[in-house]
Amino acid sequence: xxxxxxxxxxxxxxxxxxxxxxxxxxxxxxxxxxxxxxxxxxxxxxxxxxxxxxxxxxxxxxxxxxxxxxxxxxxxxxxxxxxxxxxxxxxxxxxxxxxxxxxxxxxxxxxxxxxxxxxxxxxxxxxxxxxxxxxxxxxxxxxxxxxxxxxxxxxxxxxxxxxxxxxxxxxxxxxxxxxxxxxxxxxxxxxxxxxxxxxxxxxxxxxxxxxxxxxxxxxxxxxxxxxxxxxxxxxxxxxxxxxxxxxxxxxxxxxxxxxxxxxxxxxxxxxxxxxxxxxxxxxxxxxxxxxxxxxxxxxxxxxxxxxxxxxxxxxxxxxxxxxxxxxxxxxxxxxxxxxxxxxxxxxxxxxxxxxxxxxxxxxxxxxxxxx
Ligand SMILES: Cc1cc2nc3c(=O)[nH]c(=O)nc-3n(C[C@H](O)[C@H](O)[C@H](O)COP(=O)(O)OP(=O)(O)OC[C@H]3O[C@@H](n4cnc5c(N)ncnc54)[C@H](O)[C@@H]3O)c2cc1C
Numbered sequence: 001x002x003x004x005x006x007x008x009x010x011x012x013x014x015x016x017x018x019x020x021x022x023x024x025x026x027x028x029x030x031x032x033x034x035x036x037x038x039x040x041x042x043x044x045x046x047x048x049x050x051x052x053x054x055x056x057x058x059x060x061x062x063x064x065x066x067x068x069x070x071x072x073x074x075x076x077x078x079x080x081x082x083x084x085x086x087x088x089x090x091x092x093x094x095x096x097x098x099x100x101x102x103x104x105x106x107x108x109x110x111x112x113x114x115x116x117x118x119x120x121x122x123x124x125x126x127x128x129x130x131x132x133x134x135x136x137x138x139x140x141x142x143x144x145x146x147x148x149x150x151x152x153x154x155x156x157x158x159x160x161x162x163x164x165x166x167x168x169x170x171x172x173x174x175x176x177x178x179x180x181x182x183x184x185x186x187x188x189x190x191x192x193x194x195x196x197x198x199x200x201x202x203x204x205x206x207x208x209x210x211x212x213x214x215x216x217x218x219x220x221x222x223x224x225x226x227x228x229x230x231x232x233x234x235x236x237x238x239x240x241x242x243x244x245x246x247x248x249x250x251x252x253x254x255x256x257x258x259x260x261x262x263x264x265x266x267x268x269x270x271x272x273x274x275x276x277x278x279x280x281x282x283x284x285x286x287x288x289x290x291x292x293x294x295x296x297x298x299x300x301x302x303x304x305x306x307x308x309x310x311x312x313x314x315x316x317x318x319x320x321x322x323x324x325x326x327x328x329x330x331x332x333x334x335x336x337x338x339x340x341x342x343x344x345x346x347x348x349x350x351x352x353x354x355x356x357x358x359x360x361x362x363x364x365x366x367x368x369x370x371x
Contacts, residue, residue, distance in 0.1 A: 001023070001024045001025065001188045001189065001342075001343070002024070002025045002027075002186075002187045002188050002189075003019050003024045003025070003026050003027075003187060003188065003189045003190070003191065003342055004026075004027050004028075004029065004169070004176075004178045004185070004187040004189070004190045004191070005019075005026060005027070005028040005029070005190075005191045005193060006028075006029050006169045006171065006178070006190065006191070006192045006193065006194050006201065007028075007029075007030065007037070007192065007193035007194040007195060007197075007198075008028055008029075008030025008032075008033070008034045008035070008036070008037075008149070008153065008163065008165060009035060009037045009038060009039040009149065009193065009195050009327075009331075010035070010039040010042075010145065010148060010149050010152070010327065010328050010331035010335070011193040011195075011320050011321075011327065011331050011334060011335045011338070012028055012030070012191075012193040012194075012335075013028070013034060013149050013152040013153040013156055013163075013335075014152050014331055014332055014335030014336065015191055015193060015320065015335040015336075015338050015339045015342075016028045016152075016153075016156035016161040016163070017152050017155045017156040017159055017161065018335060018336050018339035018340075019161070019191075019339045019342060019343070020156055020159035020160045020161040021159050022339065022343055024342070024343070025160070026156065026160070026161035026162065027161070027162045027164060027178075027185070027187075028156070028161055028162070028163045028164065029164050029167050029168070029169035029178065029180065030163065030164070030165045030166070030167070031166070031167065031168035031169070032165070032166065033165055033166075034149050034150060034153045034163070034165060035145065035146040035149035035150065037195045037196065037197075037299075038195050038196060038298050038299055038300065038327065038328075039145050039146065039148075039149050039195075039327075039328060039331075040145065040146045040149070041218070041296060041297075041298030042145040042298070042327075042328040043142075043145075043218050043242070043244060043251055043253050044142050044143045044144055044145045044244070044251075044328065045082070045142055045233050045242060045244055045329065046062070046063060046066060046077070046140060046141045046142060046143065046328075046329040047059065047063075047082045047137050047139070047140040047233070047329060048060050048062065048063050048109055048137070048139050048140070049082060049084070049104055049109055049111050049135075049137040049140070050104065050107065050109070051100055051103035051104045051106075051107055051109075052107070052350075053107050054348060054350045054351075055107075056104065056107035056108060056109055057333075058330050058333040058334060058337070058348070059109070059139075059329070059330060059333070060108070060109075060139070060333075061332070061333035061336070062329060062330045062331065062332045062333040062334070063077075063139050063140070063141070065332035065333065065336070066141065066143070066148075066332060069148070069151060069152075069332075072151055072155075073147065073150060073151040073154060074144075074147040074150065074151070075143065075147040075148050075150075075151040076143060076144075076147070077141045077143055078141050078142050078143060078245075079140075079141050080140060080141050080142050080232060080233050080244065080245060081122075081123075081136055081137065081138055081140055081232045081233070082136070082137045082140040082232065082233040082234070082235070083114070083119065083123070083134060083135070083136045083137075083232050083233070083234045083235070084097065084134070084135055084137075084234070084235040084237055084370070085097070085128075085131045085132070085133060085134035085135070085234070085235070085236060085237060085238075086131075086132050086133045086134075086237050086238050086370065087130045087131060087132055087236070087238040087239075088130055088131070088132035089132065090132060090237070090238040092371075093133075093237045093238055093370045093371075094132045094133035095133075096237075096370045096371055097113075097133045097134070097135050097237070097370060098113065098133055100135070100370070101113050101135050104137075109137065109139065110137065110138040110139045111135055111136065111137045111138070112135065112136060113133070113134070113135050114134050114135060114136045115131075115134065116128040116129065116131045116134070119131065119134060119136075122232075123230055123231065123232050124230050125227040125228070125230040125231045125286065126230075126231065126232070126234065126285055126286060127284065127285050127286065127287065136232075140233065142233060142244050142245065142246075144247070145328050148328075148331075167180050167181075167182075168180065168181070169201075170201070170204060170205075171190055171192065171201060171202070171204070171205040171317065172184075172205065173204075173205050173206040174206075176188065176189060176190050176315075176316035176317065178190060187316070188316060189316045189317070189318060189342050190316065190317050190318065191318045191319075191320060191338055191339075191342055192317070192318065192319045192320070192321070193319075193320045193321065193335070193338065194321065195263075195299070195301065195321060195327075196213035196261070196263040196299040196300075196301055197263045197264075198211055198301070198309075198319065198321035198322075199211040199212075199213070199263075199301075199321075200263060202313070202319065205317070207313055207314070207317070207358065208357070208358025208359055209309055209313075209319065209321075209322075209353065209356070209358050210303060210304050210356045210357075210358055210359070210360040210362065211301050211302070211303060211309065211321060211322050212260040212301065212302045212303075212362075212364055213260065213261045213262075213263050213266075213299040213300070213301050213302075214256065214257055214258060214259065214260060214261055214299065214300055214301070214302055214364045215255075215256075215257040215261050215266055215267070215297050215298070215299060216253065216254070216255060216256045216257075216297065216298060216299075216300050216325065216366075217253060217254065217255030217256075217270045217271065217274045217295070217296065217297045217298075218251060218252065218253035218255075218270070218295070218296060218297075218298075219251070219252060219253075219270060219274075219275055219278055219292050219293075219294065219295035219296075220246050220248035220249065220250065220251045220292070220293045220294050220295075221248065221249055221250055221252070221279070221282065221289055221290050221291060221292045221293060222248065222249040222289060222290020222291055222293065223245070223249030223250040223286070223289045223290060224249075224288070224289075224290075227286075228245045228249065228250065229245075231243075231244075231245040231250065231286075233245075234285075235368055236281070236285070237368075237369075237370040239254075239281060240254055240256070240366065240368075240369070241253065241254035241278060241281055242254065242368065243282065243285070243286075248293045248294070249289065249290055249293070250282070250286075250289065252278050252281070252282055253278075254274070254278065255270065255271065255274035255278070255297070256366040258363070258364040258365070258366065259364065260364065261299055263299065266297070266299065267297055268296065268297055269295070269296065269297065270295035270296055270297055271297075274295070275292060275295050279292070300323065300324065300325040300327070300367065301321055301322050301323060301324070301327075302322070302324055302362070302364040302365065302367075303322040303324065303356075303362075304356060304360045304362035306324045306365060306367065307322075307324075307350065307351055308320070308321065308322045308323055308324075308334065308351045309321055309322045309351065309353035309356075310334060310337060310338055310341070310348055310351035310352075310353065311338075311341045311346065311348070311349075311351060311352045311353050311354075312341060312346075312352075312353075312354075313353055313354065318338060318341055318342055319353050320334060320335065320338040323367075324365075324367035325366065325367030325368060326367050334348075337351075
């Protein structure tokens with residue numbers, strides 16, 4: 001079976017590896033470099049704290065594979081607990097966390113409610129004084145996302161996949177042909193994993209899909225190495241930002257713009273406002289920390305129901321996109337499922353892309369939001 005994959009992010013390279021391992025003849029097209037899209041801009045927060053059974057299954061499998069690959073090449077899965085919380089007085093989000101945790105536990109996730117006293121003892125680097133309701137997830141970790149994509153690209157290549165970087169691909173409107181500036185080639189199947197460009201690429205092939213790219217931001221800053229050891233990953237649901245330990249010291253992110261972005265024309269640098277507000281929040285949460293090292297923006301992709309579009313669109317054409325800010329942490333499992341779809345199985349019918357007409361009106365909701 002001859003398969004084309006469009007997109008060399010975490011999802012595309014993992015699918016290339018999985019399909020090549022299953023004996024497919026794989027050609028992957030990446031218009032820039034491997035991990036040059038959203039994957040290379042991701043924060044690398046990895047958790048399986050999901051309540052819906054299919055999400056929990058995907059999260060669990062993804063973390064299992066991250067652990068399996070850890071230590072190969074430059075990729076390392078660093079075990080790090082994940083705490084999410086609502087501040088005192090934020091009744092709505094506090095209630096939502098109290099309701100989420102038993103549902104996640106029912107779905108087999110290693111999560112539990114905790115409180116400021118326990119958090120202080122376990123993670124003394126953080127100021128937990130204003131925390132009202134908090135939960136902690138243990139099957140979690142963090143990494144540098146590009147190291148994962150580079151590893152999986154190398155594994156795909158070793159398994160026989162051909163990776164064509166610097167080559168922009170277009171999908172034929174009627175057939176399973178891929179056009180590039182140099183040539184047109186026929187395949188048995190095409191998997192579009194083109195991240196923020198997926199909607200445009202498929203529209204050109206005559207298939208409308210309800211995907212909206214939106215801009216988010218992150219920065220890294222210095223943080224004392226000893227205190228970093230006592231730093232979990234944390235998400236302040238009331239304020240809507242997250243932080244994690246990072247080789248630079250720490251990484252923090254938010255700055256979500258809930259409007260549709262053009263996938264080619266958007267501001268790559270972080271906004272000054274985002275940097276100022278984030279540093280203020282970090283000062284409150286962590287006390288002393290160092291200078292900003294890097295600050296950047298990137299694109300995530302929203303869907304009407306916040307679930308992905310994963311599966312068959314028409315004979316021989318498949319899509320894997322729309323991760324609502326959770327694409328990297330689930331990539332090993334979502335891409336594996338996409339590869340299975342291509343070879344004729346359907347492991348995640350919940351994410352069938354044909355559940356939409358393609359012209360749905362919807363608002364962008366930040367993926368981590370607790371409601
Ligand atoms: C600041 C930030 C922080 C984030 N933090 C996290 C996090 O902590 N955890 C998490 O799970 N997710 C996070 N995300 C989201 C995550 O980055 C994405 O969900 C994930 O990387 C998507 O991977 P992908 O392979 O689907 O897409 P991408 O990595 O965007 O890959 C798609 C690729 O397709 C290529 N392409 C597009 N069109 C064409 C074409 N016509 N021909 C050839 N190639 C094409 C692009 O160049 C791109 O490289 C974050 C995102 C940002 C921006």
